[in-house]
Amino acid sequence: MRSVQRHQVELRACDLDSLLPPDHAARAVWSFVQGLDLEPLYARIRAVQGRAGRAAIDPALLVALWLYATLEGVGSARQIERLCVSEEAWRWLCGGVRVNHHTLADFRTRHVAWLDEQLTRSVAALMRAGLVTMQCVAQDGLRVRAHAKAASFRREPSLRALLGQARQQLERLKCELHEDAAASQRRRQAAQARAAQERQQRLAQALAALGQMQAGADAKSAPAAAARDDEEPPSATPPKPSQPRASTTDAQARVMKMADGGFRPAFNAQLAVDVATQVIVGVQLCNHGSDSGLLQPMHQQLQQRYARVAPQWLADGGYAKLADIEALDRQGTQVSVPLPASRNPATHLHAPKRGDSPAIAQWRARMGTPQAVAIYKQRASSVECVNAQLRRRGLLRFNVCGLLKAQAVLLWHALAHNLQRLLSLKATATTAAAVG
Incomplete structure (x- = not known):
């Protein structure tokens, strides 16, 4: 046996x-x-030849x-x-x-700048080969969980108290580091001092982010308050001002409404996709909870990358900002964005409104035609499909902190996705040539 x-x-x-x-x-x-x-x-x-390293x-x-x-x-x-x-x-x-x-x-x-350059170069190579035409571009936002926890968000009094404690701890560790003569103990204390210094920096960044959020909130509330003063009598009890919060882990993360309806710390990943090939042609990462106002920046980014204007642009109703639609129309891009619902049921949705510019009036009328409906259906089969593929590859949560590092992770996903699409397009072209 x-x-x-x-x-x-x-x-x-x-x-x-x-x-x-x-x-x-x-x-x-x-x-x-x-x-x-x-x-x-x-x-x-x-480390080069002839030098130590x-x-x-x-x-x-x-x-x-x-x-x-x-x-x-x-x-x-x-x-x-x-x-x-x-x-x-x-x-x-x-x-x-x-x-x-x-x-x-x-x-x-x-290497964020290098990754961004490689995205431009790879898509430009596909355009020169005739595989990508960029005749129709679809844009969508993808909310990706941030590395910060929800419990790390603090208001200004708590942040200032934590910053004071971090400064005291750092000073105490520095004093102990100079007084102790043991090498191993010094190394441990040096590591603790570095950790305390990094925590102090994060808390300072969180306080700075609070100031920026407060300034932005004041700028937005001033016109609204002026309008209310003209239309409504003063209230006996003024509304309680909302207090912004910032994360002690990632000061650039913001609490956003996610796809499931919950609110979590996240970043807003904007993707622009060539509809015909599902190739990602533009990416942008921000911490805005809304997609409103992000149509024109992506359009300008694609012009800077490829010196080309897409004739058709598809986006969902969250991008329906009139100023952006007018700006893209002046550049020669026809925007297909659903009209926002009216609170008055008697209002004709596709009829021009008082004060509409010619571009906005044409957009309202165009979105009621069967041609526009057929074109807009391509958005779900292009950018929504790309979003699902990125989710499947693990773009559910960033394991890095800060917009810059998260942008690098997003660019890696864009390059990997385009590589997969390149292989698929080449295989399709080879099969078509063999059959032909």
Whole structure:
């Protein structure tokens, strides 16, 4: 009888390249990375020949790891580090190079400008190849949970009290650090001092964000208050002013209404998608809870990226701001946005209103035609589909703090999505050529 022997040491001749099939997604990611402009990333490496310093990891490897991780729905640097040891596809990408989670996490959020440039270059290449025409663009907002917890939001008195405590703790740790002569104890105290200093900085940022929110609230309430003074008699009991709150963890996060109706700390991720191909052509991250007023900035962004104006623009009813519709009409873009519902049931929704400009009157009349209804239906099959795919790949919550770092994560998702669409478009073109 032959029994199993699992402790017997075996020597097998095997190379990493034979571990993956030729059509594996990791090979497609590596091929895509080889076509990117990596010179700005190489220029930032300080360890060069002839000088002291540890050899740096090739940026191409780090870019490939994060693109493949985004496609696989992996958003943790520690998990990537473990996968690079245990999984064959990740080992193939590494090619014998060991990576740690600190390097991966820093690289992910450090090159926002480069990521934004690569998004422009990749879409422009698709446009030159005739795969993307950008004749019709659909825009939508995606509320993504912030890293901050709801319990981290504090009002101004609490923030000032916490800031005072953080300053006292930092001063006490600095004094202990100078007085203690033990090296190990000094290192621990230095780490505690750094943590206290970072907390103090976060609290100061939260107080600054409170000031900005209060200034914005005062600017918005002044015209409304003036209108009420002209229309209504003064009330005996003035309304209680609302007190804004800011997060001690992420001062730039804001509490927003989510898709399920609840309110949570989040960021507003704006996406512009080419309707014909579902390729992301523009991204923008902000902390505005509403989509109103965000139509024109995205339109200007696409003009700056590609020097082209989309003839058709689709968006949902949250973007129905008359000033934006007029601005896009002057640029030669026809906007398809549903009309806001009227509180008067006798009002004809598509009839021009008093004070409407010619562009607004045409928009109201156009949205009642069957052609406009048919065009607007394409929004659900384009940008809404892209939103669902990003959610499936893990864009549910940012695990970084701040608008800049969250913007980097959003750009990684946009690049990974466009890579997937590029592979699909090329496969479709190849099949059509073979059939033809």
